[in-house]
Amino acid sequence: MNEFQGLVAVVTGGAGGIGAATATLLHHRGARVAVLDREAGKAPAGLLALDCDITDTAAVDRAVAGVAEQLGGIDIVVNNAGIGATGDVGANDDAEWARVLDVNVTGIARVSRAALPHLRGSSSPVIVNMCSAVAFVGVRQRALYSASKGAVLALTLAMAADHVAEGIRVNAVAPGTTDTPWVGRLLGAAEDPAAAAAALRARQPLGRLVTADEIAHAVASLASPLAASTTGAILRVDGGMTSLRVQ
Template sequence: MTKGLSDRVVMVTGGASGLGLAIARDLMREGATVAIVDIDGACAEREAQALRAAGGRSLGVGADVSKCGELSDAKKQIEDALGPIEGLVNNAGVAVLGAVHDTDDGLWRRVMDVNLDGVFYACRAILPSMQARGRGAIVNIASIAGLVGVPNMAAYCASKGAIIALSRQMAIDYARSGIRVNAIAPGTIGSTRMGAALLGSDLTPEAQARRLAKYPLGRYAEAGEISKAAVFLLSDDASFITGTVLTVDGGMTAY
């Protein structure tokens, strides 16, 4: 079992499905109290109820991360019910296709609102509680798309690169407050809704083979392989790690 997660309250955005839900479940197994925040509030509470049935302590809250007021309300609801939040996973995100010349203003703004502004708003809501307690850990889910160019994904690459830069900057600002901030850059997770949508944009065998050939391990990631990295970075086992970007990508960025 990892150190320091027992009874620690961790908020996971986009936690009702996919990678976020895998993180929530792994946190519960490590003894953390898990607050699932998702735009689908009913689904968030349903998954929280499942965690409670499995012996965990959990709460589901509906909130759109692109709206700072909703995140502030979610933070208050969580802390009133569960206690101070000492861990945060910014996982909520959207992925859309489009190069610069065919990405309209609305599409660009939507990706930035959720992927980047959502991280900023969640961190701004939670940081005062962490500062008051003199400890905390934040994990921002970025992407290999924030480290390398991915064809036809201008807005997504830009948003994930910005998350990486923000994570490093925050690590410097809040280290003296006992708060660690790291990012994870996953490769493609084929089993999630987002991964399936991206892989399904061109279903020809040639396109699928080209994508898979980029991964030296010869396969895509499983959500649990990424979630365990998030749990580690939140735990006291990672107490001397801050400002880093952990790539969990099957060797894709080693080329």
């Protein structure tokens, strides 16, 4: 498949995990891909990789302008960069709330805002945000993270409404628990990593974690010009976590 031939994609947080899988897939399907990441040196080979902290407005503006200049425009923005948080509502102080929301929510706004002038010049403009299953269902010990992803859901719908008349599509993917480095670190810190891993698998009806490649395919499906009538959609890739009850 090469439906992305001639298109330029920006993937934030594209140096590892879901972001790297997404950037690689878009590249394989014909896109010219730029990765924005604080560890750009770890990005997949063959891609334009730019150091960028999405909490820094000036850095975002420079990086986005650099992508447009070097690759000839921007057609696709994948707002993948994000950080996790654990604990109930009393577990994190104001500084941690500000930090997580700055990355997971305001970071999307910064990158999208910088990219909008370029998207307006594209024939196939689209933004795909990274949401989460926890925006739909209450999960223990995820208060701050859930709040940030609930905001991503609402932001995605608002952006879709704001820009539909311009032909800019805005969608999101909502993964369930995914086999990523962050989840690996959570399990490594657990008192009983094997039991913690089993519990994560058990809460998804498919009985396993979602893979980064599966999320990448979902992002690509929403970003594809073949999905030209899809906007304001939140695609759940969660092993049935938010919609099925099998016990």
